[in-house]
Amino acid sequence: AQTVTQSQPEMSVQEAETVTLSCTYDTSENNYYLFWYKQPPSRQMILVIRQEAYKQQNATENRFSVNFQKAAKSFSLKISDSQLGDTAMYFCAFTILHKGGSEKLVFGKGTKLTVNP
């Protein structure tokens, strides 16, 4: 079975500083997508960033970037210039790609990030 592990249940960071959230996954497959989702107190699930496993270049979205280490099966999220609005639960997830489509998203247990003023 595919698994996703987020080893940091809670983290905190000062406003304007940089924080890195860890994620490791376990799969024997070669083609897959990796994701980071943000869930603020409003409960809404918001896609932050996505990485295709076949791409060596790390994905970036404004202040959010990933460090994708395929051999190590590691997919960390870096948030630069942290803002109070970044306070949320962050979920790492991945899905396996097949010829006919994909398997369903597997989520980690989440990391609760608090940005302090």
Next chain:
Amino acid sequence: NAGVTQTPKFQVLKTGQSMTLQCAQDMNHNSMYWYRQDPGMGLRLIYYSASEGTTDKGEVPNGYNVSRLNKREFSLRLESAAPSQTSVYFCASELREGSEKLFFGSGTQLSVL
């Protein structure tokens, strides 16, 4: 454009009662999903519908049934609620199975006493 709409947002049930969670999307998506979220457990897939007319079990289907009423609507039914079903339930949709971008509803907080 409302996206994915779930009703109700909150519900309290007594053990043994039944209820249906409603979900509708207005993005013409083919695939729809029901997840449950429990503290420290992340999101787990209950059921999904890859396209209109099909439904399949996910990771935790026991105690639930689903209906893909049409392309827009995908409901989740608890026939006899149990305290173990206390959770936050999320509906999600994507353009097609494997398009890799899920759109989520705002969730239903369900408490079973």
